[in-house]
Amino acid sequence: MKIKETPLKDCCIIEPTVFEDERGYFYEKFNEKKFEELTGMNGHFVQDNISKSSYGVLRGIHLQKGEHAQAKLVSCLEGKVWDIAVDLRKDSPTFGKWFGIELTPENKLQLYVPRGFGHGFSVLSETAVFAYKCDNFYDKDSEGSVIWNDPDLNIDWKLPLEVVQLSGKDKSLPKFSERNF
Numbered sequence: 001m002k003i004k005e006t007p008l009k010d011c012c013i014i015e016p017t018v019f020e021d022e023r024g025y026f027y028e029k030f031n032e033k034k035f036e037e038l039t040g041m042n043g044h045f046v047q048d049n050i051s052k053s054s055y056g057v058l059r060g061i062h063l064q065k066g067e068h069a070q071a072k073l074v075s076c077l078e079g080k081v082w083d084i085a086v087d088l089r090k091d092s093p094t095f096g097k098w099f100g101i102e103l104t105p106e107n108k109l110q111l112y113v114p115r116g117f118g119h120g121f122s123v124l125s126e127t128a129v130f131a132y133k134c135d136n137f138y139d140k141d142s143e144g145s146v147i148w149n150d151p152d153l154n155i156d157w158k159l160p161l162e163v164v165q166l167s168g169k170d171k172s173l174p175k176f177s178e179r180n181f
Helices: 032-039
Strands: 002-005 012-015 018-021 024-027 047-054 058-064 072-078 081-087 098-103 110-113 117-123 127-134 143-145
Touching: 002 032, 058 081, 072 081, 072 098, 072 117, 081 110, 098 110, 117 127
Parallel strands: none
Antiparallel strands: 002 012, 012 110, 018 024, 047 127, 058 117, 058 143, 072 110, 072 127, 081 098, 081 117
């Protein structure tokens, strides 16, 4: 397992060591002990979530706040997604900055999204199956969010506007300047 830094403080890419031969491949998707040794951060996860979406679906920008804040370890099991992390920690030197990465089963990369970050993704393939491990349990009353197309963040979601598919909830989220996180 290799840890690669991103431009965002504490947000990192996990690249597995893959063993391949004529039969296929094997890799360790996650190892809590190695993760903690390499990053110095908590790698204990308590909840796994899976979503399946079609081309153009955009989910986000969401976070859990307060005592229910969640760090996430995300990956794409099928298809291709453009994954986004936004640093929403007011005391962070990278507050208000975002980072994007393409996640696919072929590249086997994972993104660690720390507590206090907003997270979202867009589906770039016909369908995608997306997985995320969370280090805290979901709590509806602890939701925070930022509208996907906020001009202050200026996120490139890698999709033409006419194909973007949003949930009703994601269409009416607050702006970054309204700071509900």
